[in-house]
Amino acid sequence: MKPIQVGLLGIGTVGGGTFNVLTRNQEEIRRRAGRGIEVTMVADLDVERARSLVGERARVVADAREVIANPEIDIVVELIGGYGVAKTLVMEAIAAGKHVVTANKALLAVHGTEIFEAARARGVMVAFEAAVAGGIPIIKALREGLSANRIEWIAGIINGTTNFILSEMRSKGLDFDVVLKEAQRLGYAEADPTFDIEGVDAAHKATIMAAIAFGIPVQFDKAHVEGITKLQAADIRYAEQLGYRIKLLGIARRRDSGIELRVHPTLIPAKRLIANVEGAMNAVVVQGDAVGTTLYYGKGAGAEPTASAVIADLVDVTRLHTADPGNRVPHLAFQPDALANTPILDIDQVRTAFYLRLQVADEAGVLSRVTGILAEHGISIDALLQRESAEGEQNTDVIILTHDTIEGPMRKAIAQMQALPTVLAPIVSLRKEELA
Amino acid sequence: MKPIQVGLLGIGTVGGGTFNVLTRNQEEIRRRAGRGIEVTMVADLDVERARSLVGERARVVADAREVIANPEIDIVVELIGGYGVAKTLVMEAIAAGKHVVTANKALLAVHGTEIFEAARARGVMVAFEAAVAGGIPIIKALREGLSANRIEWIAGIINGTTNFILSEMRSKGLDFDVVLKEAQRLGYAEADPTFDIEGVDAAHKATIMAAIAFGIPVQFDKAHVEGITKLQAADIRYAEQLGYRIKLLGIARRRDSGIELRVHPTLIPAKRLIANVEGAMNAVVVQGDAVGTTLYYGKGAGAEPTASAVIADLVDVTRLHTADPGNRVPHLAFQPDALANTPILDIDQVRTAFYLRLQVADEAGVLSRVTGILAEHGISIDALLQRESAEGEQNTDVIILTHDTIEGPMRKAIAQMQALPTVLAPIVSLRKEELA
Structure with a gap:
């Protein structure tokens, strides 16, 4: 059978990782998917750099719309990020009848409802395992693996930068500002770390998980978001003395009156497995009424861990793209006509x-x-x-x-x-x- | 749409859990699956007890073949266990064109090749998430979530009884025999605990995971199996002094010359997350070349955790049963014609x-x-x-x-x-x- 043809929009860190892993493991992936999956086209503004990465194996263009317009392309992978041009291109790809794989948590947390509805109407899939917790297959676990359960709550370390900073603050007794500089020097924090350290990135991911867990629309604007910038070394010490660790958690919890959706530094018992997740690693605890407590752990960022999730989505889409859309897993786990309007509770x-x-x-x-x-x-x-x-x-x-x-x-x-x-x-x- | 009709073969602990969770969460599950899933028939030798459990909601019969012969039944759930009658009934259900969901690790580790081939030939699915690590969706993670990866190794605490015993031996400094009796009294170990404490149950599960991870047939007879019966409290103490914990691990590892497949007590660094998995809990570490280290943790046994996995399979089968079989996830993750004959290495x-x-x-x-x-x-x-x-x-x-x-x-x-x-x-x- 003809290989599935993939077009990459953006070949930065994750795009490069996706291209490399697909190339390196093509035989292993073909043995699983029953069909080859090949990146045949790449759009990136830096055409020269893109060409040096992919060589002769894919056609490189500057204009993403050339990829979307190419009738040979089955799946478009959006790795541009942000709410702006990424949104326009995702909507255009859907309109052109392309399946979309994206790692863009910001886009989905804010515009997910519009995007998923457009995809449903056009009969295409938008897959986004890479948008939450990098290589950990947490979207699949929540959406499929735990489908028997009434999910009670989710609590996750879903931002590696802040977990690295908190781990260093605790183990070395240092203040936030000092550790942030160190994290930037080591590449664990970006030059402008605002989205990470203020909790915004974690809130994007928590918003997506809450929607899938509870069958509600994505509602990033209702999330309560606090970062770690005001955290003092003294409180980390006191917490430790009392048997607790402080982690930046994304929490989504079902209550009788609504859903709690919040990101903030949180004391958790030091003996919990998730309290011992150190450095830039991610972990998500999911509590279901039947399964009890489950935990998923792994790398939440980086070229190849994120590529692992992007490619798993490519395999899933390859398997299901000829199937009746009614047989596909719904974008937000619940059937689109079965979403609930359970309110997100105010922080008070x-x-x-x-x-x-x-x-x-x-x-x-x-x-x-x-x-x-x-x-x-x-x-x-x-x-x-x-x-x-x-x-x-x-x-x-x-x-x-x-x-x-x-x-x-x-x-x-x-x-x-x-x-x-x-x-x-x-x-x-x-x-x-x-x-x- | 008419609900999917399920027939249970055996309504013991897991069967009862499955019936109860399906009943309790029927609305939640229908909102996800897009279709109701109902147990309409139950076969159990103890008809009276079965009737007292399901009441008027399902027809109870003594003869499992009545369930298999019923054209209304879409999916047969085998919860009898063992290699004997369970195998016969699974093969008959497949022959009758029924999809099968089973929690029977022993059956699949020994007769998986024959069963999966029969299912493939008949165009039906055999789903078995519940066969490994109870409620943890580890089969789904390995088979789908990590499909981009060349899996390097898997190491799992996949038997709750032995992990409970080892946790107690370490924390209380007690000998194996003493703790085994305590475990039996508390219901963590069966009256005849041989399969658990001799490592056989863990080896069944490791065999299944190895097949899925490396694309090889199930080969339980090639697994090296050691239990924990000879373990002495002194060695647990010495290990601790050296910074290690002793866990019964199921290990599957790819080497240049073949696959290692082994179950034995293992010293692992105390600082690893999996070393801190205590009591009857399960956890599996999977190392992939792209994703790096991932870990999956949860309850490995019990009525409702196992039911969580059985029902997740029911939802998957419900979604895919009308789809082209070529679009389904292959039983052993790799396409049946793409399995490798990589040898299992001798323990030497x-x-x-x-x-x-x-x-x-x-x-x-x-x-x-x-x-x-x-x-x-x-x-x-x-x-x-x-x-x-x-x-x-x-x-x-x-x-x-x-x-x-x-x-x-x-x-x-x-x-x-x-x-x-x-x-x-x-x-x-x-x-x-x-x-x-």
């Missing part, structure tokens, strides 16, 4: 436990006032740690771990505590999840 | 590192003779630990960790060391893998 309505650090004057009655305020708001205390003040020190740190509570009342309690004259510095508050 | 040809414990006379020259023998066989030493002998003791333990070596020469070296008059007890040898 979220239920979670808290870690609080208060710098207080070392005098009688302080703890009683602080705990009194928490009690007024119905917030119960799980653990309390008061650092002994050193000789001559006038103030001390009080660390409080609460039980699960609603965030709105917690914020009010924190504001009241902050107003106490004996509370000497801004209160640090972090969310804590047991993940059990 | 396997390459691995070793942990040796020698009880030796506490006198001059012993170490020199022992290390001399290793050197003669070209085996290099990675680490050596000599326990200080207590006051008045005449003998001491010497622990040696070797670098990777071929097992054949290692066995010869061990025999020579054993013959030394200063070696006072049977030498303990365990394999060690870095899993990196």
Whole structure:
């Protein structure tokens, strides 16, 4: 049978990896797919560089539209990134009847509903395993492997840059700014790291996973997003003393009143497997009502890990492109006419436990006032740690771990505590999840 | 559309779980599959008990052949287990044109080639996600999620009973016999635990994974199988001192000369994620050339985790049963005409590192003779630990960790060391893998 012909839009890191892995493993892949899969056309603005990468094996053009217009091309792989030209080209490829494989989490988290509807109407597939957690087949696990389950929650380390930074901060006791510079020097963080360190990239991925897990449309604008830039080394140390690690988690959780969708630094018990995921690695924990807890771990970025996911999608599309569209796995796991309009909860309505650090004057009655305020708001205390003040020190740190509570009342309690004259510095508050 | 009709053969633990999860999550599953999936018929010798479980919702019969003969039944789920009647019924179901879902690892590891060929010839699917690692979608990950990769190796904790026992032996410092009794009392081990503790169950699963990973037929008879019954608490302690944990691993590894397929207790670095998988949990590490290291973790047994895998297969079959068989994922991941005849290596040809414990006379020259023998066989030493002998003791333990070596020469070296008059007890040898 004639090989499936693939056109790459963009041959940067992931595009180059995809081309190389497809070439290196072509025999292995053909033995699996029952048919060859070949990149026969590449569009990249830097034509010279693209030509030096692919040699004679594919035609290189500057204009992506030449790829889309080529009737020989079966599948278009979009590796340009961002919401702009990538969106236009994906929509044009769909309109031209091409199947699309993309690693573009930003595009899908923001415009997924429009893109998937266009693909459905045109009878083509948009596959995006590479958009979440790189080489880990988490989209397939959620969409197919766990299809028996009512998913209860997902919690993932889905941004390698921030996990590398947090691992270094903890193991070396360093501050955020110092480690960020080191991460940039080593290539773990980009020159402009904003999307990573502010949690935006993780929120894109969490948005996509939430949609697939709960059968809701992608709603990035409803996600609560906090990064790690304000995290202090002191809190990582205190957390450790209490048996916790701090990770930037993307969390999606089903509640009776709606869906929680949030990205923020989170204390998790050090004994959990996911707490021990270090460096730039990714891991996602999925809790299903039948299967219980499952975890998926691997590299979340990089040329070949991401290419692994892109090519798995190419194999899937190759297998299914002649099948009745009704037999395909729906883009968001649930049939398009069966999506739910379950609301995404406001952060004030979220239920979670808290870690609080208060710098207080070392005098009688302080703890009683602080705990009194928490009690007024119905917030119960799980653990309390008061650092002994050193000789001559006038103030001390009080660390409080609460039980699960609603965030709105917690914020009010924190504001009241902050107003106490004996509370000497801004209160640090972090969310804590047991993940059990 | 009319619901897909499923017939269960056997409604024990997993069958009951499957029935309950399908009933409880029917709406969620229908929203995903686009079609209802209903158990309409159950065959079980204990008709009364089966009726009390399913009530009016399914017809209960004693004779499995009534299910197979029913033209309304689309998919037969075999949950009887074993090689005997289960094999006959699976072959009959295939002959009757039914798709089959099974959790029967023993059957597939031994008779898989015959069964898959019959299914191919008849144009039906045999799905078996539940046969390996319970609720973890590892078959799907290997067969589809990692299809871009040349798989290098797989190492899995794929038997919950033995992992529970090893976890207890380590954390409580107890001997095997004591913990086995405790495991039986708690329901983690069966009354006749032979298949679990002798490594046979793990070898069934490793055999299936090896076939899928490397595109070779299932060859259970070629697997090297060792259990945990001879493991001593002392070696778990020494391993810990050296920074290792002992786990019963199923290992499949590609070498230039063939495939290693083996199950045995294995020292692995304590810092690896899989070393921290405790209790009855399962985990599988897969190393692919593009994706690098990935890990999959979850419950490997139990009613609902296993049902999660059975039902995921039901959804997959529901989606694909009207599709062209050429578009389906091949049973063993590779197209049936593209399987390789790569040999399974004899254990003597396997390459691995070793942990040796020698009880030796506490006198001059012993170490020199022992290390001399290793050197003669070209085996290099990675680490050596000599326990200080207590006051008045005449003998001491010497622990040696070797670098990777071929097992054949290692066995010869061990025999020579054993013959030394200063070696006072049977030498303990365990394999060690870095899993990196």
